[in-house]
Amino acid sequence: VRQAIDRTGYFPNLVAGGLASRRTRYVAAIVPDISSRVSESIQSLTDRLGESGYQLILATSGVSDSREESVLAAILGRRPEGIFLTGISHSDETRRRLAIAKIPVIETWDLTPTPIDMVVGFSHEKVGQAAAEYLVSRGYDSFAAVSVDDGRSERRREAFVSTLMKIGISDVVTVRLEHPSDFPKGREAFSRLLELGKLPRAVFCSTDVLAHGVLTGAQALRMDVPGDLAILGFGDFDFAAHTSPALSTVRVDRTAIGRIAAEAFLARFDGQTVERVTDIGFQIVQRGTA
């Protein structure tokens, strides 16, 4: 039999199987764009899912999720058994369609008290707050915050600023740049801080690329980092981390998001009940002497 199979080159048609069994063994993931940091969680998702015979349908929703709704519509027709979403802000229409589809949904990279179904992520507010508390605890007393105009980035910055406000520090210089954050924008942020005359002792960048841009701006002026200026980034952008022993960061385990999401999907497919919200947390990685 095996020989006959080999000779004829037969391999089962999974689309027929999917139709008959109503189990397509697909999970769909919608990410803003594939090259972003968010997509790194997809790696662990794919790998774990692949082990159990599931395949990933990957789609991009574009800048600020502009295409999420239409992409979702296109994808639901393919009857994936689960949906991996980025972020927690989704249109009513998206929510309605997801409700109709009645399949496990996991929102990621954030936390919310009102998830569509499940969430695995961390609190961006807590990140900003922890960043502020960390810098204060290390004795810094003048601050700046730089972010890009993207929801999660802004929320980290806002939490940073408001936490400082609570302990009586209200003159936090804020620099906001256009999404997406990249290296030159970090340099630009540094220039703007310079123009404002009084450079702070510590700056929180809501992104690691931004932090790295600020860093080189400072280094170009022969400043000592973190001596003259402490820089705290976010995300553990490996490259930034390795490049700059001077750059501290709020580190998030990106692969955990994919891994935990995969396990949650598989458990649900298996009929098990699953924790609805998983906070993967974060940690502050100190480098140099900041």
Next chain:
Amino acid sequence: VRQAIDRTGYFPNLVAGGLASRRTRYVAAIVPDISSRVSESIQSLTDRLGESGYQLILATSGVSDSREESVLAAILGRRPEGIFLTGISHSDETRRRLAIAKIPVIETWDLTPTPIDMVVGFSHEKVGQAAAEYLVSRGYDSFAAVSVDDGRSERRREAFVSTLMKIGISDVVTVRLEHPSDFPKGREAFSRLLELGKLPRAVFCSTDVLAHGVLTGAQALRMDVPGDLAILGFGDFDFAAHTSPALSTVRVDRTAIGRIAAEAFLARFDGQTVERVTDIGFQIVQRGTA
């Protein structure tokens, strides 16, 4: 009718459609890993394909494509209409299965005279050669080459070395590191060059992260780059590019690979004949005064 559709929340079952029409409107892509540079080509692939109603099945083949064969088997059963592959070395079994499937296949990120079907990429030999010729033309006369033990990386280095050999320069210091290339390995490469006593005037790194690691190694010694040491990387790793006005690179348009592949697939699905091999080339981007 629209109202009834809206009320019942009906949306067509594409898996039934796929079975009936034998057109699944899926394209599958197999990449070594999602976080690698290779995967950036996937972005443009997905986007262009999505515009035409095609969805992407993404799978990873693991380090040095170890899982490519099994992953392909799992994927062919889903009857994608096209396959996007990374690289040009594929096992006989892979080739056999692909032949049986009789669907368009595009090998990418490389060039070969014997493609399975179509190829879109560039010549790694030419990259190495161009790197050598560029540095020589700029007056450098002592060289080092650093690479990781990955097929394409090695081929760039080998071409670099052999091109220099042809013009009479045979004492090129070579440093080989383990795959995958990362920042610390670049620093390690620099250390090894130092240990060898005589530091060259120019070094070609077959990866941009490697180049950046070498760069910071040099900067740590207060060396002037490119004054004391010219560093030429490969790949246009944006971060490296932005960080270091001192770092030149052999730039490849990664999005072009996905875009061209998508167009080729769509044309073939449409019954058109398509160019079998597309060389997207590369260009040397000079930064600083190197």
Next chain:
DNA sequence: GTGAAAGCGCTAACAG
């Protein structure tokens, strides 16, 4: 043109 019927290649339910 419009409408009914016959698959697509499996899985699952059922009868033997």
Next chain:
DNA sequence: CTGTTAGCGCTTTCAC
């Protein structure tokens, strides 16, 4: 337990 049969929800063909 093995063998048969009836769908899964579409597309396509074919008769009208």
